Amino acid sequence: MKVLVTGIGGQLGHDVVRELEQRGHEVVGVGRDEMDITDAEKVGGVIRACAPDAVIHCSAYTAVDRAEDEADQCRKVNVEGTKNIAEVCAELDCKMIYISTDFVFSGEGERPWETDDAAGPISVYGRTKYEGEAEVKSRLDKFFIVRISWVFGKNGNNFVKTMLRIGKENGAVKVVDDQIGSPTYTRDMAVLLADMVQTEKYGVYHASNEGFCSWYEFAKEIFRLAGMDEVSVTPITSDQFPAKAKRPFNSRMSKEKLIKEGFNKLPSWQDALIRYMQELDR
Numbered sequence: 001m002k003v004l005v006t007g008i009g010g011q012l013g014h015d016v017v018r019e020l021e022q023r024g025h026e027v028v029g030v031g032r033d034e035m036d037i038t039d040a041e042k043v044g045g046v047i048r049a050c051a052p053d054a055v056i057h058c059s060a061y062t063a064v065d066r067a068e069d070e071a072d073q074c075r076k077v078n079v080e081g082t083k084n085i086a087e088v089c090a091e092l093d094c095k096m097i098y099i100s101t102d103f104v105f106s107g108e109g110e111r112p113w114e115t116d117d118a119a120g121p122i123s124v125y126g127r128t129k130y131e132g133e134a135e136v137k138s139r140l141d142k143f144f145i146v147r148i149s150w151v152f153g154k155n156g157n158n159f160v161k162t163m164l165r166i167g168k169e170n171g172a173v174k175v176v177d178d179q180i181g182s183p184t185y186t187r188d189m190a191v192l193l194a195d196m197v198q199t200e201k202y203g204v205y206h207a208s209n210e211g212f213c214s215w216y217e218f219a220k221e222i223f224r225l226a227g228m229d230e231v232s233v234t235p236i237t238s239d240q241f242p243a244k245a246k247r248p249f250n251s252r253m254s255k256e257k258l259i260k261e262g263f264n265k266l267p268s269w270q271d272a273l274i275r276y277m278q279e280l281d282r
Contacts, residue, residue, distance in 0.1 A: 002026040003197060004052040006037060006085070007059030011153030012099065012186045016056055019190035028052065032059075037081030047088040054095035054197045057085055060129070064103070065244040067124040078128035083135040086143075095142045097197060102149035102181060104130040107248020110180075115147075115204040115257045123245040133204075144196055145204045149251050150218070153186030154279055159215070161280075163222045167231040177216035177235035181251030182208035185272035187279070192263060201261045206253035209269035221270060225277050 003020055007013035008029035017029040028050045035046040037059055047055065061067060061077035082098060089096040103126030104119045121127040136143050152158040166173050184207070192207055213221075216235040223231045238247065255265055266272070 001054065001198065002028070002050070002052045004028045004030065004047060004050050004055045006030055006035065006055070006057050009155075010058060010060075011151055011156040011158065012148075012189060013058035014155035015153055015186040015190040016058060016193055019187075019194045023194055025194075037084055038076050040084045040087075043081075043084040044088050047085070047092065051092065052094055054097065055085060055089055056097040056099075056193055056197060057082065058099050060099065062125070064123060064125045064247075067128070068244045071124045074124055075128050075131070078125075079131045079135060082132035083139070086136050086139040089142075090139045093142070095144070095197060095202075096136060096140055097144040097146060097193060098132060098136045100133050100145050100147040101126065101129045102147060102248060102251040102253055104133065104147065105248055105251070107179075107250045109250055110252070111250075112252040112254040113206070113250075114254045115206055122248065125245060126248075141202070142200070143202055146193065146196070147204070147206050147253060148184045148189060149181045149208050149253065150183040151186060151189075152183060152276060154276075155186075159183075159218065160222055160273070160276065163219050164226060164228075167223060167226075167228050171230065172232040172234070173219060174234045174236045174241065175216040175219040176238050176241050177214045178237050179247055179249050179251065180212050180214050181248075182210070182212055182253065183218060183269040183272065184208040184266075185269075185276050187275070188266045188272055192266060195263060201263075203257065203261075205257050205261075205263075206255055207258060207266065208253060209266045209272045210255075211268045211270065212252050213269065218269075221273060222277075225274060
């Protein structure tokens with residue numbers, strides 16, 4: 001199978017390429033230099049020349065707070081860029097996997113979000129990712145939309161690396177404890193996406209490592225595994241940690257669709273974090 005992967009400079013794209021190559025697929029990985037997704041002509045030229053069986057679209061504008069000030073640029077990447085890719089996939093009749101986010105939901109309540117629940121994004125980033133979903137749905141039949149959350153991987157910055165750095169520098173951190181969700185290890189997500197792309201079980205999915213936690217609980221586990229028990233971790237509310245963009249309080253997502261379609265659930269987030277810390281040590 002020939003697969004084109006966007007966003008190879010990011011955490012997920014990097015691991016998706018590695019997983020697909022290990023399985024013997026022909027992989028073409030592109031970053032911004034090889035294919036600026038906001039340039040429709042460039043996108044068309046690169047994808048047509050590649051003639052893939054599938055495109056896994058991992059590239060995105062993900063600077064959540066900055067997006068509030070750079071709404072046009074965020075929309076250009078997450079909406080226009082996605083539309084450009086979807087149009088060529090439709091023309092070539094190839095599959096497309098679009099990586100979306102828990103930020104498409106309002107974050108209200110405590111019940112895990114189902115794939116068909118009404119969206120209600122509360123940030124520019126969330127709105128643009130949801131509009132990206134709409135571009136994919138309106139142009140393609142052969143699509144997978146996979147909503148993920150709280151991503152961490154080796155190739156790039158993330159919460160785990162930030163906590164370790166601040167813990168070493170300051171010996172103390174303050175972390176919000178009223179936002180609940182599921183961490184997602186890119187190595188595990190890459191396995192699922194590689195499984196998924198070989199099927200025709202199209203539709204919208206939620207995927208992350210199993211189990212729910214707060215950012216505070218996530219941080220405590222990071223320091224425990226790192227043997228940094230001396231670091232003081234103080235729980236605070238979202239109101240005490242003002243950020244430009246609103247975050248959803250409830251990022252719990254139901255994996256019922258994943259199970260129903262016969263895909264393997266990802267390991268627990270605690271198990272994933274252990275393996276990730278070992279990967280960082282290597």
